[in-house]
Amino acid sequence: MTLHVHPDIQSLSPYVPGKPIDELQRELGLTRVTKLASNENPLGPSPKAVAALGGGNNTLHRYPDGSAYRLRQAIADRWKVTSDQVILGNGSDEILGLLARTFVTPGDEAVMADQTFVIYKMEVTAAHGKPVVVPLVNWTHDLEAMAQAITPRTRLLFICNPNNPTGTMVQAEAVSRFMAKVPHDVIVVFDEAYFEYVRDPQFPDTIAFVKEGRNAIVLRTFSKIYGLAGLRIGYGISTPEINDFLNRVRPPFNANSLAQRAALAALGDDEHVAKSRAINAAGMEQVGNGLRVLGVDPIPSEANFLYFDVKRDGRQVFESLLREGIIVRHIEGTMLRVTIGQPDENTTFLQALKKVLM
Ligand SMILES: *Cc1c(COP(=O)(O)O)cnc(C)c1O
Numbered sequence: 001m002t003l004h005v006h007p008d009i010q011s012l013s014p015y016v017p018g019k020p021i022d023e024l025q026r027e028l029g030l031t032r033v034t035k036l037a038s039n040e041n042p043l044g045p046s047p048k049a050v051a052a053l054g055g056g057n058n059t060l061h062r063y064p065d066g067s068a069y070r071l072r073q074a075i076a077d078r079w080k081v082t083s084d085q086v087i088l089g090n091g092s093d094e095i096l097g098l099l100a101r102t103f104v105t106p107g108d109e110a111v112m113a114d115q116t117f118v119i120y121k122m123e124v125t126a127a128h129g130k131p132v133v134v135p136l137v138n139w140t141h142d143l144e145a146m147a148q149a150i151t152p153r154t155r156l157l158f159i160c161n162p163n164n165p166t167g168t169m170v171q172a173e174a175v176s177r178f179m180a181k182v183p184h185d186v187i188v189v190f191d192e193a194y195f196e197y198v199r200d201p202q203f204p205d206t207i208a209f210v211k212e213g214r215n216a217i218v219l220r221t222f223s224k225i226y227g228l229a230g231l232r233i234g235y236g237i238s239t240p241e242i243n244d245f246l247n248r249v250r251p252p253f254n255a256n257s258l259a260q261r262a263a264l265a266a267l268g269d270d271e272h273v274a275k276s277r278a279i280n281a282a283g284m285e286q287v288g289n290g291l292r293v294l295g296v297d298p299i300p301s302e303a304n305f306l307y308f309d310v311k312r313d314g315r316q317v318f319e320s321l322l323r324e325g326i327i328v329r330h331i332e333g334t335m336l337r338v339t340i341g342q343p344d345e346n347t348t349f350l351q352a353l354k355k356v357l358m
Helices: 021-028 047-054 069-079 092-103 119-126 143-148 172-181 207-211 240-249 257-267 270-293 314-323 343-357
Strands: 086-089 109-113 130-134 154-160 187-191 216-221 234-238 305-309 329-332 335-339
Touching: 021 314, 047 257, 069 086, 069 234, 069 257, 086 092, 086 240, 092 119, 092 154, 092 187, 092 216, 092 234, 092 240, 109 119, 119 130, 119 154, 143 154, 143 172, 207 216, 207 234, 234 240, 270 305, 270 343, 314 329, 314 335, 314 343
Parallel strands: 109 130, 109 154, 154 187, 187 216
Antiparallel strands: 086 234, 216 234, 305 335, 329 335
């Protein structure tokens, strides 16, 4: 049957998510599977978020609050912005799509790193824009080169900080110098999905750029440290002007009622966040040291995952690990990414990798 499909859409390939645990169990008949593929919180969700889901479900026949009044107000209070500066998404992924659909017209350009979150390229291409890809330097965003890549057609510029999949971070000083060079009509997207894991005190205060009135949006998510990836909820902090346009394109009930309720509870659970940070810091040591013992040098990471070079066909190592019941991510060539898990999961991963690399 004839299908009329724009070449931009034909050029895309579907996003490949981390392999679900059930799927690997079915395929290989395994009972014990360790998933360290999608940067999920190994501690699970905040108990307060789970408790918030328990009650009040007798209103599931009602549409959610499309304005998400309570959650947006809580996020605004947390970051000292006004609630019209907060926009919610069905995951921060959705906000990336809204940005492309709202601000990118055919032929417009969007600057991004060559190894970064793959959704940027997908959304820009789907909006018939042109991704302008700038190589990393030392596995880190080359802000100088990114500023130079801006042309009169540039509408969006993506900075993934810390960067997925490399785990590297750009510091406050470099970001300030960069922002001084970016023309004020370009929207800078700071994707900070791993913000709560960062330990480097030089992490930039990007919300300050929004407060200055710069065209910028800071994306955060409840999918990573807050442990709510399955509910799909993330947020953006931007200027009222940018949010006004995004809201014209946003599906009215994009943040579902359970997600809103759980996110509100999770936002107030500082104890769970602190515990999650601590277990990640310890696991980072454990996995980092374990990899170095195996002769693998991971790239220093500010997030909850490590990126490393196995110096042989990465796909084969990935597949051998699957047969051991370990799901990691093969990114490209010889590079793999592993999420930091609970101590026993980290041990299981390191033992399997040792066996596979022998
Ligand atoms: C995980 C992730 C996101 C957010 O995902 P959602 O679940 O859609 O909120 C956004 N950006 C990066 C870089 C990520 O790794």
